[in-house]
Amino acid sequence: MAYKDPERQRAYAREWMKRNPEKAREAVRRWSKTHPEQRRAAKRLYYARHREQHTLTMAAYHKAHPEVLRAKSSAYRARARAADGRFTSAEWRALVDIYDGRCAYRGEAGPLQVDHRIPLSRGGTNAIDNVLPACRTCNTQKGQMTETEFRARLDAERRAATPIE
Ligand SMILES: [Zn+2]
Numbered sequence: 253m254a255y256k257d258p259e260r261q262r263a264y265a266r267e268w269m270k271r272n273p274e275k276a277r278e279a280v281r282r283w284s285k286t287h288p289e290q291r292r293a294a295k296r297l298y299y300a301r302h303r304e305q306h307t308l309t310m311a312a313y314h315k316a317h318p319e320v321l322r323a324k325s326s327a328y329r330a331r332a333r334a335a336d337g338r339f340t341s342a343e344w345r346a347l348v349d350i351y352d353g354r355c356a357y358r359g360e361a362g363p364l365q366v367d368h369r370i371p372l373s374r375g376g377t378n379a380i381d382n383v384l385p386a387c388r389t390c391n392t393q394k395g396q397m398t399e400t401e402f403r404a405r406l407d408a409e410r411r412a413a414t415p416i417e
Pocket residue numbers: 355356357358359360386387388389390391
C-alpha cells in the first residue's frame with residue numbers, strides 16, 4: 253500500500269502498527285539487525301531527547317517497586333564489600349576538592365555521590381583512583397557504563413542537542 257501524500261503514508265503506517273503490533277516489533281528487530289549503526293544513532297538520539305523522561309520513569313518505577321531498588325542497592329553494597337581497594341573519607345574529601353565540589357561529568361553543584369569509573373559490576377575496584385564525584389543524576393544515568401562510555405554518550409547528547417546550522 254503506497255500513498256503519494258507522505259502524511260497519509262505515515263498515518264497508514266501508524267494504523268498498521270497499531271493493528272499488527274507483533275509484526276511491527278518483528279520488523280523493527282529485523283531492521284535493527286541489518287542496520288546496527290543507524291540503530292545506535294537512533295538510540296542515542298532517543299535518549300538525548302527523552303533523558304529527563306527516562307529519569308522520571310525510573311524514579312516512579314523504583315517508588316512503585318521499592319523491593320527492586322532495595323535488591324539493587326544490596327547487590328551494590330555486596331559488590332563494594334567484595335571489590336579490591338578501599339579509600340578513606342580524607343581521600344574522598346580531597347578528591348571532591350579537586351573537582352571544586354562539583355560533579356565530574358556535567359559540573360553540577362550539590363550533593364555528590366561516589367561514582368566508580370569502571371563499575372564494580374564490571375570488575376572495577378573500590379580504590380580512590382577508580383572513583384569520581386558525581387551528582388545523583390549523572391550517577392544514575394551512567395549506571396553500568398564505564399567513564400569512557402558515559403562521556404561518549406554525553407558528547408553524543410551534546411551534539412544531538414546542538415542545532416545544525
Ligand atoms: Zn552530574
